[in-house]
Amino acid sequence: MHNPFESGHIKNYMLLYVGVVVIMVLFFIAANLFREVNVETLKRFNTSEEVNKLEEFKLKFESKKEKRKKDEKIEPSKFKLLDKAY
Numbered sequence: 001m002h003n004p005f006e007s008g009h010i011k012n013y014m015l016l017y018v019g020v021v022v023i024m025v026l027f028f029i030a031a032n033l034f035r036e037v038n039v040e041t042l043k044r045f046n047t048s049e050e051v052n053k054l055e056e057f058k059l060k061f062e063s064k065k066e067k068r069k070k071d072e073k074i075e076p077s078k079f080k081l082l083d084k085a086y
Helices: 009-033 047-071
Strands: none
Touching: none
16 A cells, blocks of 8 residues: 555645635635625514503402412311321
8 A cells, every 4th residue: 555645645635625625715705795684673662551561460460369368268177187297
């Protein structure tokens, strides 16, 4: 078998590799140069309505939570502990 370092094959493979990398870089640059960039305008939402809705939801949720607490009072006779712990 021939020594690849002496016969010059390594040089040819390195040139091929560098050529492929250069072509890839050129395609990347060309793709970025001709790409159209769409500029989006900044959208602003009406936050006052959202804040009002959020406050109404919080009030409704708190009132429901208070009603549940009143309705779900735990009576001492409702639960009974076991004699032994397993």
